[in-house]
Amino acid sequence: MATLIDGKKLAAKLKETVRAEAQLLPRRPGLAVVLVGDDPASRVYVTSKRRDCEECGFYSEEYALPAQTTQAELAALVDELNGKGHIDGILVQLPLPKGLDERKVLLSIDPGKDVDCFHPHNVGQLTIGTPVFQPCTPGGVMEMLREYEIDPEGKRCVVLGRSNIVGKPMALLLLHANGTVVLCHSKTPDMKALAASADILVSAVGRTGLVTADMVKEGAVVIDVAMNRDENGKLCGDVCFEEVASKASYITPVPGGVGPMTRAMLMKNTLTAAKLHQGV
Numbered sequence: 001m002a003t004l005i006d007g008k009k010l011a012a013k014l015k016e017t018v019r020a021e022a023q024l025l026p027r028r029p030g031l032a033v034v035l036v037g038d039d040p041a042s043r044v045y046v047t048s049k050r051r052d053c054e055e056c057g058f059y060s061e062e063y064a065l066p067a068q069t070t071q072a073e074l075a076a077l078v079d080e081l082n083g084k085g086h087i088d089g090i091l092v093q094l095p096l097p098k099g100l101d102e103r104k105v106l107l108s109i110d111p112g113k114d115v116d117c118f119h120p121h122n123v124g125q126l127t128i129g130t131p132v133f134q135p136c137t138p139g140g141v142m143e144m145l146r147e148y149e150i151d152p153e154g155k156r157c158v159v160l161g162r163s164n165i166v167g168k169p170m171a172l173l174l175l176h177a178n179g180t181v182v183l184c185h186s187k188t189p190d191m192k193a194l195a196a197s198a199d200i201l202v203s204a205v206g207r208t209g210l211v212t213a214d215m216v217k218e219g220a221v222v223i224d225v226a227m228n229r230d231e232n233g234k235l236c237g238d239v240c241f242e243e244v245a246s247k248a249s250y251i252t253p254v255p256g257g258v259g260p261m262t263r264a265m266l267m268k269n270t271l272t273a274a275k276l277h278q279g280v
């Protein structure tokens with residue numbers, strides 16, 4: 001039976017370290033979170049980010065804008081936040097309501113305050129292996145691997161899903177850690193066989209029941225990034241947990257796996273930004 005990688009416990013530990021480091025700064029880190037529209041899931045995320053800021057001793061500002069907000073109004077707010085000295089990180093909660101151009105918004109955030117690591121400047125830094133910020137979800141996965149002393153070096157790492165937020169940066173981080181990486185997507189033929197060859201398998205597709213035991217090598221490390229809802233509305237991942245856990249050496253649960261780590265990494269990035277802004 002696989003060892004459970006406890007994301008909740010690890011995230012609490014990481015936030016404790018962040019809090020301790022933040023206390024040593026001349027000015028506490030500040031995070032601004034912008035929510036446009038009334039998507040209930042986004043509201044929940046924003047509330048938990050405020051709670052994380054409190055736990056880490058950060059200053060936080062929250063902006064809840066109506067769904068009818070125009071591109072120009074949103075741009076003006078981001079511009080204002082870019083100029084605020086006590087704000088180190090700016091997070092615009094995605095997805096944005098229809099009619100707003102996400103790309104334009106992300107481009108308008110000062111790269112030094114882009115704690116989500118979505119700005120092309122930071123994506124470029126990540127690509128060449130000199131990232132200032134860690135992309136939160138894949139960065140959280142790497143923290144988990146480190147904590148459980150799972151070294152990707154020399155391992156075959158298979159990532160399912162190639163989104164800009166998860167799959168691609170995940171592949172890059174594993175590559176920089178000297179893993180041999182295979183990145184799969186919806187047009188990949190024979191994904192099952194590729195997955196079954198993985199020493200480290202990361203699934204970030206968003207399909208309940210996608211990863212079955214026959215897609216997992218005996219003793220593989222299985223990281224489930226997905227956050228899906230099953231037919232009863234319960235949170236679940238891509239991985240058929242019970243059957244895969246009986247084959248894997250390590251496995252992350254959903255909930256309580258990668259999710260809490262993503263949030264903790266946002267705090268870590270905000271601390272990094274605050275240090276840079278304060279010349280520490």
Ligand code: NAP
Pocket residue numbers: 137160161162163164165166167184185186187188191204205206207225226227228258259260262263
């Ligand atoms: P996304 O943008 O929808 O990307 C999904 C990826 O999966 C795409 O690259 C797509 O391929 C690929 N895909 C779809 N069907 C496939 C199939 N049958 N076989 C192989 N690949 C397939 O999603 P995302 O934003 O990356 O999120 C993925 C999952 O992670 C979701 O469940 C999301 O909720 C979760 N998530 C969790 C966290 C966290 O903190 N735990 C953070 C972010 C996202 P194409 O590119 O070819 O379309």
